[in-house]
Amino acid sequence: xxxxxxRKDLVDMLGKDxxxxxxxxxxxxxxxxxxxxxxxxxxxxxxVLPKSTEDVQKVMRYAYENHINVIPRGAGTGETGGCIAIxxxxxxxxxxxxxxxxxxxxxMQVIVRPGIIHARLNEKLAEYxxxxxxxxxxxxxxxxxxxxxxxxxxxxxxxYGCTEQYILGLEVVLPNGDVIITGxxxxxxxxxxxxxNLTKLMVGSEGVLGVITRIRLRCWPKPKARGIAMAVFxxxxxxxxxxxxxxxxxxxxxxIEILDSSAIRAVNQFKPExxxxxxxxxxxxxxDGNPPGxxxxxxxxxxxxxxxxxxVEWSTDPKRMAQLWEGRSVTAAAAAxxxxxxxxxxxxxxxxxxxxxxxxxxxxxxxxxxxxxxxVVNYGHIGDGNVHTAPVINPENPEEVEKxxxxxxxxxxxxxxxxxxxxxxxxxxVVRRPYAELEHGLAVKYMKGIKQVFDPRGIMNxxxxx
Amino acid sequence: xxxxxxxxxxxxxxxxxxxxxxRSVCPVFAEIRNxxxxxxxxxxxxxxxxxxxxxxxxEVYDYLANCLLCETCSINCPSGIDIHELNAAARSxxxxxxxxxxxxxxxxxxxxxxxxxxxxxxxxxxxxxxxLQALARNLGLMKILPxxxxxxxxxxxxxxxxxxxxxxxxxxPARGEKRFRVGYFLGxxxxxxxxxxxKATVEVLTRNGCExxxxxxxxxxxxxxxxxxxxxxxxKLLAHNVKIFNGYDxxxxxxxxxxxxxxxxxxxxxxxxxxxxxxxxxxxxADKVMDLTKFLVDILDIQLPDNPDAKxxxxxxHDPCHLANAQGIKSQPRELLQRLxxxxxxxxxxxxxxxxxxxxYSITHYDLSMKILDRKMDNAMATGADxxxxxxxxxxxxxxxxxRRCKWDCQVVHPIELVYEYYQSLPEIAPV
Numbered sequence: 001x002x003x004x005x006x007r008k009d010l011v012d013m014l015g016k017d018x019x020x021x022x023x024x025x026x027x028x029x030x031x032x033x034x035x036x037x038x039x040x041x042x043x044x045x046x047x048v049l050p051k052s053t054e055d056v057q058k059v060m061r062y063a064y065e066n067h068i069n070v071i072p073r074g075a076g077t078g079e080t081g082g083c084i085a086i087x088x089x090x091x092x093x094x095x096x097x098x099x100x101x102x103x104x105x106x107x108m109q110v111i112v113r114p115g116i117i118h119a120r121l122n123e124k125l126a127e128y129x130x131x132x133x134x135x136x137x138x139x140x141x142x143x144x145x146x147x148x149x150x151x152x153x154x155x156x157x158x159x160y161g162c163t164e165q166y167i168l169g170l171e172v173v174l175p176n177g178d179v180i181i182t183g184x185x186x187x188x189x190x191x192x193x194x195x196x197n198l199t200k201l202m203v204g205s206e207g208v209l210g211v212i213t214r215i216r217l218r219c220w221p222k223p224k225a226r227g228i229a230m231a232v233f234x235x236x237x238x239x240x241x242x243x244x245x246x247x248x249x250x251x252x253x254x255x256i257e258i259l260d261s262s263a264i265r266a267v268n269q270f271k272p273e274x275x276x277x278x279x280x281x282x283x284x285x286x287x288d289g290n291p292p293g294x295x296x297x298x299x300x301x302x303x304x305x306x307x308x309x310x311x312v313e314w315s316t317d318p319k320r321m322a323q324l325w326e327g328r329s330v331t332a333a334a335a336a337x338x339x340x341x342x343x344x345x346x347x348x349x350x351x352x353x354x355x356x357x358x359x360x361x362x363x364x365x366x367x368x369x370x371x372x373x374x375x376v377v378n379y380g381h382i383g384d385g386n387v388h389t390a391p392v393i394n395p396e397n398p399e400e401v402e403k404x405x406x407x408x409x410x411x412x413x414x415x416x417x418x419x420x421x422x423x424x425x426x427x428x429x430v431v432r433r434p435y436a437e438l439e440h441g442l443a444v445k446y447m448k449g450i451k452q453v454f455d456p457r458g459i460m461n462x463x464x465x466x
Numbered sequence: 467x468x469x470x471x472x473x474x475x476x477x478x479x480x481x482x483x484x485x486x487x488x489r490s491v492c493p494v495f496a497e498i499r500n501x502x503x504x505x506x507x508x509x510x511x512x513x514x515x516x517x518x519x520x521x522x523x524x525e526v527y528d529y530l531a532n533c534l535l536c537e538t539c540s541i542n543c544p545s546g547i548d549i550h551e552l553n554a555a556a557r558s559x560x561x562x563x564x565x566x567x568x569x570x571x572x573x574x575x576x577x578x579x580x581x582x583x584x585x586x587x588x589x590x591x592x593x594x595x596x597x598l599q600a601l602a603r604n605l606g607l608m609k610i611l612p613x614x615x616x617x618x619x620x621x622x623x624x625x626x627x628x629x630x631x632x633x634x635x636x637x638x639p640a641r642g643e644k645r646f647r648v649g650y651f652l653g654x655x656x657x658x659x660x661x662x663x664x665k666a667t668v669e670v671l672t673r674n675g676c677e678x679x680x681x682x683x684x685x686x687x688x689x690x691x692x693x694x695x696x697x698x699x700x701x702k703l704l705a706h707n708v709k710i711f712n713g714y715d716x717x718x719x720x721x722x723x724x725x726x727x728x729x730x731x732x733x734x735x736x737x738x739x740x741x742x743x744x745x746x747x748x749x750x751x752a753d754k755v756m757d758l759t760k761f762l763v764d765i766l767d768i769q770l771p772d773n774p775d776a777k778x779x780x781x782x783x784h785d786p787c788h789l790a791n792a793q794g795i796k797s798q799p800r801e802l803l804q805r806l807x808x809x810x811x812x813x814x815x816x817x818x819x820x821x822x823x824x825x826x827y828s829i830t831h832y833d834l835s836m837k838i839l840d841r842k843m844d845n846a847m848a849t850g851a852d853x854x855x856x857x858x859x860x861x862x863x864x865x866x867x868x869x870r871r872c873k874w875d876c877q878v879v880h881p882i883e884l885v886y887e888y889y890q891s892l893p894e895i896a897p898v
Contacts, residue, residue, distance in 0.1 A: 336546070
């Protein structure tokens with residue numbers, strides 16, 4: 001269909017305030033945070049800024065009738081090209097539709113529209129002594145809609161799990177314009193095993209089945225106390241071994257983060273005043289809960305970590321905790337600045353491996369970096385085996401780009417070989433789609449079958465996921 | 467200057483990973499709420515300009531100019547990109563391809579010549595006092611002004627008759643023992659719109675052992691030119707000011723204006739000189755430049771005599787972007803206020819969030835500027851302060867307008883005014 005006609009029809013349908021059609025406007029929607037779109041930005045045909053379920057319905061009915069692709073988008077902080085119209089289509093920018101519809105404190109749940117920012121939601125919930133536990137590093141930027149679509153998690157997944165564990169129900173506009181409510185039309189139940197679980201199906205579906213327009217989330221009581229332990233290791237293998245031993249002692253920290261020697265060097269180079277000890281690995285444990293419990297668990301971690309670590313420190317003092325945690329919180333920025341004439345890139349950045357293989361994985365990635373002559377910074381959520389790799393290159397040097405793409409490919413294959421996954425929390429999008437068959441085998445055929453049921457015309461965020 | 471060879475353009479564009487952190491802190495994005503206002507998007511657009519994928523035309527300029535250059539994105543960027551510099555450089559690159567007569571008139575003819583600028587301001591004062599401005603407004607003549615000017619003319623109301631320069635002498639000897647020889651960089655905003663600040667600055671500095679010289683040949687710091695695509699003119703103004711001030715043997719060069727001190731920092735000078743050989747003279751100059759409140763607290767360690775009869779006043783402080791973001795100066799103005807007997811400093815929420823003034827932004831983007839101002843005023847009024855203090859004449863104008871719009875009984879001041887007023891209130895020291 002003629003692009004000019006699509007743009008005109010959308011403006012006629014929704015008004016010019018809700019539709020962006022100028023070439024320059026569209027350029028601003030040609031990227032997300034992936035290296036893929038840094039290399040190949042792709043403009044959509046039009047951008048719609050919906051403010052109601054009816055707006056989304058109108059767009060979907062029009063798109064369905066005219067066989068036009070529709071791509072939902074949150075804050076565009078994804079690292080996979082998942083919200084990009086790689087073959088044209090209408091981008092639905094849901095990030096400004098950010099109402100908190102209801103905070104039902106008595107039932108410990110909240111209903112929101114997809115554009116609400118994670119950090120803002122938790123600020124509001126804090127007024128009720130509640131919180132939504134998944135804690136992505138992009139908390140200040142990412143939307144809850146994006147988190148649901150990607151089943152995001154983050155620093156506290158060890159104890160609190162992923163987004164899917166907190167989604168009680170969804171309103172979804174399907175490609176033909178139908179609106180379904182998952183988790184029960186009127187339900188406010190926390191437990192619900194009635195019917196096929198379409199909520200779980202939608203969470204992590206990356207916009208290929210429908211547009212999520214309302215989210216019913218479960219909240220948890222906000223912990224009253226927190227403590228941080230830092231353990232410094234001369235032997236990389238001692239870090240995952242310590243994590244296992246902490247678990248065996250019955251302690252489940254809210255987060256366990258690792259910085260390997262590359263990340264330690266990067267942090268010290270970026271901010272010398274942090275002065276992390278030179279080591280093969282540093283572990284940071286975060287414990288939360290009630291004050292006596294936190295103190296007890298902190299002591300256990302301290303005792304267990306001391307068996308292998310060169311140095312262990314435990315603190316519940318807010319100032320000291322902030323200092324201890326700073327090494328982790330600046331790692332991403334430090335990786336970005338490790339090479340003055342280069343940049344970290346988001347590619348091959350999210351593999352997930354069994355805990356017992358984290359040390360092997362870190363070593364293997366280091367070796368791969370040496371093989372391709374690319375500097376690599378490794379850090380991540382070791383508590384659940386999620387390794388974040390930051391290759392640092394000059395992205396405008398074609399030779400380096402070619403090499404890093406090979407490196408990234410090898411990292412993805414490594415994850416599968418080590419009985420892990422190509423992505424722990426960032427999703428598949430375009431960039432990890434080539435690994436779907438390798439990772440899931442025959443299951444991909446059934447995934448495609450499910451998509452066919454919801455999206456028979458193949459207009460819903462096509463060419464993503466599988 | 468070749469835009470593509472400017473250091474930020476050459477070195478920093480590639481560092482943007484479009485993480486979106488800038489979206490979460492940008493005051494303009496918070497109002498527009500779509501990606502076209504995201505600073506990372508502007509970085510992308512600058513890249514497209516550099517790579518020739520978009521033309522350097524007025525449409526691209528308009529997208530990039532919808533930014534306050536408040537530097538909030540830059541200081542929050544995990545990759546350390548000076549996003550505001552990229553934006554300003556791109557504006558100048560586009561302007562070179564599309565110069566405008568009105569900008570040449572305003573920024574080259576008028577704004578580079580202090581005497582002409584002062585004459586124009588007097589004309590505006592005359593129009594206001596004689597009722598001509600009101601008459602023109604009532605007759606609808608303001609509507610013929612370009613862009614948002616008809617709406618924004620209210621910001622310029624109550625222009626003072628006398629300039630700051632007319633209120634202070636060129637040479638002002640130190641009172642008592644001389645400690646420092648200080649050059650006072652009297653910027654356009656203070657000179658034309660907040661002359662009382664100039665007088666207070668000279669009075670307080672001389673009372674504290676400073677010989678204060680106010681070079682008559684001082685010209686604009688170049689910040690308005692940078693914001694409006696006139697980097698070449700900013701460079702010429704800088705060269706002129708360096709020559710003038712280096713002609714004296716100053717210990718420090720002090721300015722009350724956050725934008726001026728930010729424009730004259732080593733970092734900005736290096737940017738404006740655009741990768742050219744940094745003249746030693748410019749760096750010698752930059753090394754001496756210091757914000758007034760920082761000078762009073764960190765260098766002079768000003769001590770104000772106690773006065774049990776001092777009037778109790780509740781003061782809240784707004785951080786100018788060019789002070790807090792560009793120079794990291796946050797504690798000194800507060801410290802100065804807290805050293806004032808009788809002052810109760812009450813922090814407002816989001817004190818370091820832009821007021822929406824940003825020099826000429828409030829005139830070129832009036833409606834958006836007012837939305838940003840409204841948020842600032844809500845935060846300020848919640849403190850119940852008697853005084854709203856800030857260290858930038860442009861912020862002062864915007865906040866004065868905000869106070870009028872909100873019909874709030876509060877006085878907008880530079881902290882130095884309160885210090886001067888306090889000195890005057892002391893019985894043992896005769897008013898000047």
